[in-house]
Amino acid sequence: MSKSVSRRKFMQTAGTAAVVGMTSKSVFASNKKTLIIGVSCSPRKGKTTATAVKAALNAAKGVNPNIATEMIDLGGQSIAGWAPQQILDDFELILPSFQAPNLGGIIIGSPAYFRNMSSLCAAFLERLSVLRKPKLILANTSVGALSVGAYRNGGQELVIQQIHTAMLCHEAVIVGGKPGAFQGATLWNSHKDNILKDEFGIESAKKLGIRVAEATLRLADITK
Numbered sequence: 001m002s003k004s005v006s007r008r009k010f011m012q013t014a015g016t017a018a019v020v021g022m023t024s025k026s027v028f029a030s031n032k033k034t035l036i037i038g039v040s041c042s043p044r045k046g047k048t049t050a051t052a053v054k055a056a057l058n059a060a061k062g063v064n065p066n067i068a069t070e071m072i073d074l075g076g077q078s079i080a081g082w083a084p085q086q087i088l089d090d091f092e093l094i095l096p097s098f099q100a101p102n103l104g105g106i107i108i109g110s111p112a113y114f115r116n117m118s119s120l121c122a123a124f125l126e127r128l129s130v131l132r133k134p135k136l137i138l139a140n141t142s143v144g145a146l147s148v149g150a151y152r153n154g155g156q157e158l159v160i161q162q163i164h165t166a167m168l169c170h171e172a173v174i175v176g177g178k179p180g181a182f183q184g185a186t187l188w189n190s191h192k193d194n195i196l197k198d199e200f201g202i203e204s205a206k207k208l209g210i211r212v213a214e215a216t217l218r219l220a221d222i223t224k
C-alpha cells in the first residue's frame, strides 16, 4: 500500500475515532496523533524565525490534545538545492519526518532576505520535490507560512506567498491565520533578535498555528 493511501486511511480512522468519542484506547492515544511539523529556514539556528515557528507550533498543539508537533530548525544544517544527481546532505536526516504517515500539517518560516525567502528555504522546498513523485505524498497536508524581517514592511507577505506557491505544487492545502493574520504570520525583528518583544508578530504566529491546527483536524475528517 502506498504511503499516501495508508495515510489517508489513518486519517479516516482517526477521524472516526474522534467522532465517536474514543479516549484512552483511541487511535490517537496509541501514539498516532496527527503531526504538525514546523520548519525554520533561517541559517541562524534558534533565532527569530525559529522562535516564531515554535510559537506557532505551541499554539497549534494547544488546539487539540490529538495534535503532536515536531520542530525542525534548519539553522546550521547543510541543505543544497535540487540537482540532477543524488545529493547526500542533511536533507536526508529530515526527510523521514515528512514521510510520517500521520503528518497532517506543516508550518514553514523563513526570514525575509531582500524581500525573498532565504536560499536555505528555497533549497529545502526544492528538495521536498522528492515527495511529489510517483505520488504526491504531501497532498491535502495543510500548510501555513510565516516570515520575519528587520523592517516592518520588509517583504514578509511576499515571502509567505512564495512559500505558499511552492507548496501548491504538492497539492497542499494552503491556509493562513485567524483574523489579523489571514495571510500567515508576519514578524518584525526590531529588538535585536528578541522577537518575543514583537507582540503583534508573535500573536500572528499563534494565529497561524491555530488555523493550521484547525485545518489539519478538518482534513483528518474529525469534524465531519
Ligand SMILES: Cc1cc2nc3c(=O)[nH]c(=O)nc-3n(C[C@H](O)[C@H](O)[C@H](O)COP(=O)(O)O)c2cc1C
Binding pocket: 042, 043, 044, 047, 048, 049, 050, 111, 112, 113, 114, 115, 116, 148, 149, 150, 151, 152, 153, 154, 155, 189, 193
Ligand atoms: C542577506 C539578508 C537580507 C535581508 N533582507 C531583508 C529584507 O529584505 N527585509 C527585511 O525586513 N529584513 C531583511 N533582512 C533581515 C532579516 O530578515 C531579519 O534579521 C530576520 O529576523 C532574520 O531571521 P533570523 O533571526 O531567524 O535569522 C535581511 C538579512 C539578511 C542577512
